[in-house]
Amino acid sequence: MSSSNKFKKEDFVIKKKDVSQFLKGLSDYTIYAPHNEDDTILFKAIVNPDEITLQFTNSVKPPKHIVLPQTETMLKITRDKEKGYKIDEPELKEKNILFGIRPCDAKGIAILDKVFSEDYEDPYYTKRRKNTILIGFACIDPHRNCFCTSVGGSPDSTDGLDMLWTDIGDRYYVSVLTKKGMELIKKSDTFSKVTSKNTKVKDQVHKTANDKISEKFNADALPKKLGNMFEDKYWDNMSMKCLGCGSCTYLCPTCYCFDINDIEYRDKAKRVRTWDSCQFSSYTIHTSGHNPRPNKENRMRNRIYHKYKYHYDNYNVLGCVGCGRCITYCPVDMNIKATIKELTKR
Amino acid sequence: MSDIEGNIQAKVKKLLEDGMIKYFIGYESGSDPLHTTPCFIKKAEDVDKIVWNPFCVNNLVGYLTDDKKREIKKDEEKKTKSIGILVKGCDSKSLVQLLSEHKIEKNEVVIFGVSCNGVINPKKLEKLLNGKSIPLDSLTLQSDGKNYIVTSDKKKYSFPKDKIEMDKCRDCTQPNTLIYDEFFGEKIKTDAKKDYTAVEEIEALPLEKRWEFWSDQFAKCIRCSACRNVCPVCYCKECAVDSADLVITPQTTSVEKANKMPWLEKNVELAENIFFHLTRMMHIAGRCINCGECERACPMNIRLSLLTKKLEKEVKGMFDYEAGIDVEAKPLLSIFEEGDPGEFIK
Amino acid sequence: MSKFEPNIIAFLCNWCSYAGADLAGTGRLKYPPNVKTIRVMCSGRVDPMFVLKALKEGADGVLVSGCHPGDCHYVNGNMYARRRFAVLKKLLEYIGIEPDRFQVSWVSASEGAKFAQVIDEVTESVRALGPQKKLTKVGFDE
Numbered sequence: 001m002s003s004s005n006k007f008k009k010e011d012f013v014i015k016k017k018d019v020s021q022f023l024k025g026l027s028d029y030t031i032y033a034p035h036n037e038d039d040t041i042l043f044k045a046i047v048n049p050d051e052i053t054l055q056f057t058n059s060v061k062p063p064k065h066i067v068l069p070q071t072e073t074m075l076k077i078t079r080d081k082e083k084g085y086k087i088d089e090p091e092l093k094e095k096n097i098l099f100g101i102r103p104c105d106a107k108g109i110a111i112l113d114k115v116f117s118e119d120y121e122d123p124y125y126t127k128r129r130k131n132t133i134l135i136g137f138a139c140i141d142p143h144r145n146c147f148c149t150s151v152g153g154s155p156d157s158t159d160g161l162d163m164l165w166t167d168i169g170d171r172y173y174v175s176v177l178t179k180k181g182m183e184l185i186k187k188s189d190t191f192s193k194v195t196s197k198n199t200k201v202k203d204q205v206h207k208t209a210n211d212k213i214s215e216k217f218n219a220d221a222l223p224k225k226l227g228n229m230f231e232d233k234y235w236d237n238m239s240m241k242c243l244g245c246g247s248c249t250y251l252c253p254t255c256y257c258f259d260i261n262d263i264e265y266r267d268k269a270k271r272v273r274t275w276d277s278c279q280f281s282s283y284t285i286h287t288s289g290h291n292p293r294p295n296k297e298n299r300m301r302n303r304i305y306h307k308y309k310y311h312y313d314n315y316n317v318l319g320c321v322g323c324g325r326c327i328t329y330c331p332v333d334m335n336i337k338a339t340i341k342e343l344t345k346r
Numbered sequence: 347m348s349d350i351e352g353n354i355q356a357k358v359k360k361l362l363e364d365g366m367i368k369y370f371i372g373y374e375s376g377s378d379p380l381h382t383t384p385c386f387i388k389k390a391e392d393v394d395k396i397v398w399n400p401f402c403v404n405n406l407v408g409y410l411t412d413d414k415k416r417e418i419k420k421d422e423e424k425k426t427k428s429i430g431i432l433v434k435g436c437d438s439k440s441l442v443q444l445l446s447e448h449k450i451e452k453n454e455v456v457i458f459g460v461s462c463n464g465v466i467n468p469k470k471l472e473k474l475l476n477g478k479s480i481p482l483d484s485l486t487l488q489s490d491g492k493n494y495i496v497t498s499d500k501k502k503y504s505f506p507k508d509k510i511e512m513d514k515c516r517d518c519t520q521p522n523t524l525i526y527d528e529f530f531g532e533k534i535k536t537d538a539k540k541d542y543t544a545v546e547e548i549e550a551l552p553l554e555k556r557w558e559f560w561s562d563q564f565a566k567c568i569r570c571s572a573c574r575n576v577c578p579v580c581y582c583k584e585c586a587v588d589s590a591d592l593v594i595t596p597q598t599t600s601v602e603k604a605n606k607m608p609w610l611e612k613n614v615e616l617a618e619n620i621f622f623h624l625t626r627m628m629h630i631a632g633r634c635i636n637c638g639e640c641e642r643a644c645p646m647n648i649r650l651s652l653l654t655k656k657l658e659k660e661v662k663g664m665f666d667y668e669a670g671i672d673v674e675a676k677p678l679l680s681i682f683e684e685g686d687p688g689e690f691i692k
Numbered sequence: 693m694s695k696f697e698p699n700i701i702a703f704l705c706n707w708c709s710y711a712g713a714d715l716a717g718t719g720r721l722k723y724p725p726n727v728k729t730i731r732v733m734c735s736g737r738v739d740p741m742f743v744l745k746a747l748k749e750g751a752d753g754v755l756v757s758g759c760h761p762g763d764c765h766y767v768n769g770n771m772y773a774r775r776r777f778a779v780l781k782k783l784l785e786y787i788g789i790e791p792d793r794f795q796v797s798w799v800s801a802s803e804g805a806k807f808a809q810v811i812d813e814v815t816e817s818v819r820a821l822g823p824q825k826k827l828t829k830v831g832f833d834e
Contacts (some may be wrong), residue, residue: 022492039473040566040647060645061568070568071613073831144378144482241384241409245572248647265748268832272613280571282588287603289595331576331643332404333376333383429798549786556787557826564787586741609741617829621744624783628740631779660782664717665775679779682771688783691774692797692810 010182011194012174014165018190019172020049025188026097029133032066033099043098054100056168058323062105062253063098067128067342068112070250070275073126074260077269080168090289094128097184099135103157103164104148104321106136108253110160114315133180136161140205145324147337151219153321155209173202217341219318221307225343230301231260238339239300241332246277248326248334249303254311254319257283264337272280278302304339350530351398361430362390367456370430371409373402379485380468384409398530399434400466400487403512405437405637410450411431411581417573423448430456434465435520439635439670440578442524446675447455449581459526460535461534464507464515471496471510477502480517485524513651514638517541524671544590545656560620566646569621572624573650583618586629587622628651632661632678635670698818700727702811703742705735705770708759708800715804723808724815734758735796736769740780743794746829753793753818757810757814759831760798772800792817793824 014022023031023046033046036053044054044064073090080086101109109129116125139146139155148154156165162181166173174191176182178199184281185191259276262269279300284293293299311319320336327335358370371488374385374395382401384408387393410429433441441457444450466487475482475496494510496503508516521534522655548556574580587610611618634654641651661667664687667678699811704710710731716723746754756777758770763802777796785791795817797810818824 038647071615076832129568237386239509241385243408243575243643244571245570245643247568247570247572247643250568250570251645259612261608261612263613263829265829265832269830272611274614276613277570277614280588289598327377329638329645331572333381335383338377390773553785553788553790555788556786558789592720607745609745611829615830616828617748620787620827621741623750624744624780627783628776628780653786656786657779660779664778664782667784679772679776682768682775682803684761684771686771687778688772688774689792690778690796692795692813 006219007177007179007182009220010176011199012176012185012191013028013168013171013194013198014174014191015171019165022188023049023099024189026184027220029095029097029099031099034039042100046064046099049331052100054137058325060100060153060325060329061251062108062323062325063101064105064108064112064253064256065269066096067109067124067132068116068256068258068275072124072273074271074273074312077271079267081173087208090124092124092131094131096128096132097135100130100137101134101161102139102323103155103159103161104139104146104323105133105253106160107148107153107157108160108319109134109318110322111254111311111315112256112317113160113172114317118315123218130178133184133185134161135165135181136164138166138209140166140167140209142209143324143328145337146213146322147215147217147324147340148322149210149213150215150340151318151320151322154206154215157207164203168198168201168205172196173198205282215337217337217344219308219344221320221344222340223312225346226305226309227345229343230305234342235297235301238342242279242296242334243332244279244281244296245331246279247264247329247331249277249279250275251325251329253308253321253323253325276285278306304336308340350460352426353530355393355396356396357388357458357530358387358396358430360692361456361603362387365427367430368427370396370432370458371406371599372396372432372458373398373404373406375624376401379482380653382470396432398460400464400511401468401491402432402434403465403468403642404640405434405440405576405578406431406582407433407437407440407444408578408639410441410443411578414450415581415583422666428454428456430458432458432460433523433526434460434462435517435524436462436514436635436637437523437578438524438526440521441670442673443579443633443635443670444581444672445673447677448577452673456528457523459529460609461522461529461531461692462518463521463534464511464518466510467512471505474505474510476498490572497539506669512642514636525643525673540658542655542659544652545659548652548656561616563648564619564623565616566644566648567614567623569619569622570615570645572643572645573642573648575625575629576636576643577626577634578638578639579630579635580626587625623653627657630654631657632665632667632668634658696819698815698821698823698824700752700753700755700814700818701746701751702727702729702755702814703732703735703738703754704729705737705758705765706731707765708763709735709757709797711801712757712796712799712803712807715801716807717804719804721804721808721812726815726818728812734764734766734769735773736764736766738773740776740813743780744827747793747824748829750824750828752821752824753795754763755795755797755810755814757797757807758800758818760800765801779809789826790821793820814815 030045032043033052035044041056041059076088078086116122162178164175257276258273260272260273285291305320369388373382376383390526410624488495493504740754743754764770799807
């Protein structure tokens with residue numbers, strides 16, 4: 001879905017104090033930005049720029065829910081006097097800006113783009129995605145669980161983004177990456193030309209952040225390695241402590257599995273699409289009652305295989321962006337980094 | 347290495363060598379110095395992995411029923427040997443509860459009891475450490491009774507115990523394991539009383555304020571089921587709210603399948619979330635021992651302990667009943683007394 | 693604006709309260725038509741999930757009614773129900789649901805008049821609260 005092919009990238013700077021003026025000028029859009037409530041950082045629709053927190057490493061939930069909501073109404077069915085019934089589909093005209101998304105999460109959305117538009121175009125996702133502008137913020141203080149540089153990303157990766165902003169002290173360095181991004185810049189007079197000093201500072205900031213992610217390993221070999229590890233004892237042992245909850249998948253920026261259900265209410269109904277998780281036993285259960293992945297070791301293996309093999313086989317890119325959320329929020333401290341390291345050793 | 351840790355290791359080694367247990371469930375070092383993670387020690391040479399320190403937060407008791415849930419049993423695991431498990435005082439109440447419900451029998455476990463001075467909430471500690479920019483890499487921690495002394499980069503920092511320990515430790519009435527086969531450490535005397543201040547504060551709010559608080563909490567829920575899966579007394583193989591799982595056999599007719607009551611819809615919205623949490627609360631009423639695992643496991647920081655504490659308070663107040671203290675006790679909701687409160691009934 | 697007519701779901705036990713309702717009917721006692729009855733074999737059969745589900749499906753109020761303590765056809769099903777609903781009631785109030793949204797009563801087979809009175813009271817108290825929105829599914833109206 002990249003429209004950046006013919007676009008010539010351009011760079012600007014904006015003073016930090018002008019940012020809220022820039023955002024206020026974008027009233028046609030719903031702006032989703034990081035917001036801190038009770039020490040929980042989440043992306044939410046912002047009414048006033050003051051609500052935005054930019055002092056954060058990353059949000060608890062990745063902002064993938066802006067383009068792939070956890071619960072999405074696909075259609076509504078109501079009674080109609082003439083026809084008997086009436087079906088309404090959502091219009092999805094809303095224009096969104098995702099302000100402050102981290103490069104890893106933007107890369108996650110770039111990965112979702114392939115899933116939802118390559119083989120089969122998903123109208124809900126693509127409509128939303130087309131109307132969404134991604135303004136990324138380069139990561140300056142990576143978390144200790146981050147490992148983006150090991151899976152083909154970086155704290156200043158531009159995959160999926162329309163703009164990348166970098167904090168260079170009293171202003172932001174704005175790299176405009178697509179036409180969509182340029183149109184926003186043109187709406188405001190708060191942006192000015194960059195100086196060579198600005199560029200230097202920006203490059204330094206990027207380098208410092210990259211260096212902070214000290215732990216590096218090579219995940220490239222995994223798709224091949226996993227090829228003959230399906231029946232390995234390793235899965236039994238590594239998954240013993242897994243609880244089989246879905247927090248790793250629901251907090252993953254690249255997990256996209258969904259389920260579709262019809263929900264009735266009196267004489268109305270709606271068809272909803274909701275996230276689903278391969279870690280639930282109901283995910284694979286057949287109508288016959290047979291479950292091909294009956295135990296958590298089977299399901300955990302599937303998660304690792306999907307991220308590091310199946311996704312690579314299908315789309316030529318790993319299904320992991322190295323955000324480290326599944327480590328940070330796992331109730332039993334499952335460590336996917338240790339898993340990768342262990343697997344690459346074999 | 348503390349004495350307790352060494353003694354546990356030696357004992358586990360002995361039991362494994364003698365073939366008395368098939369494996370031992372304890373803690374090992376986690377993904378970073380602030381976390382430990384459950385470990386399953388199957389071989390005597392692995393015992394030095396076992397740790398015992400104030401980061402040993404997880405309640406391991408749930409793994410005992412988890413062991414029984416697995417569908418394909420490996421042959422070597424089928425031999426009826428018991429499981430060794432390290433159980434803190436608070437967690438031992440959930441073990442007692444499981445024993446009283448005959449979910450596990452006493453001869454199936456070798457219980458390692460310990461005396462516990464409280465465990466640390468990694469989230470709280472991390473926040474304090476970040477505030478002072480204290481690096482985590484080489485962090486060690488000691489306790490001097492009232493304070494924890496953190497050593498990092500050869501510098502020492504002192505944190506008051508009640509600022510960084512788990513909330514449940516503040517009014518802990520059970521610092522020693524209730525029933526055990528082996529006990530490690532010296533027994534701790536306590537005259538602590540259960541503290542319901544936080545619950546009472548909510549009770550004192552007017553109705554609409556209570557609703558405001560709880561609807562905000564429940565709206566955050568992403569239904570990852572971490573709270574349910576981490577719960578030691580939520581052991582059902584098929585959960586009432588996972589209606590897709592419920593007893594489908596080859597004999598189940600399509601009509602029966604179609605008419606299955608969808609108790610909980612999959613879409614994530616306030617009404618469904620509340621249904622999920624209240625149903626869970628009703629199922630653990632009089633069985634929950636307030637180990638606080640659900641709140642700890644929740645990635646969205648929902649204050650579930652305020653619900654479980656309320657349950658505990660009401661159960662004590664209305665029926666003078668306490669879960670998890672008597673192996674012979676019957677579960678609260680499967681018994682009754684003539685004089686149970688009934689003034690709410692018309 | 694027309695008067696709000698609440699939608700109330702009543703789970704009545706087969707042996708006492710349902711018979712009580714029957715008696716109220718044969719005795720031509722008048723009570724509000726807002727109650728939709730679901731007959732269950734015993735108040736002990738009523739799972740808290742039934743109550744929550746009814747509220748989720750848009751009931752403005754829920755009534756569970758069974759035999760008086762000691763009168764249960766199954767000896768003590770109602771005694772278990774009493775415990776269970778005592779806890780549920782506390783929980784609902786705690787999270788900010790109006791107490792009258794969920795009510796419990798004992799009505800015996802001979803208490804036709806009491807049945808009519810209970811329904812009257814329940815209907816009036818729920819009517820006073822207005823429509824129940826808190827626990828109801830959303831997103832079906834335009």
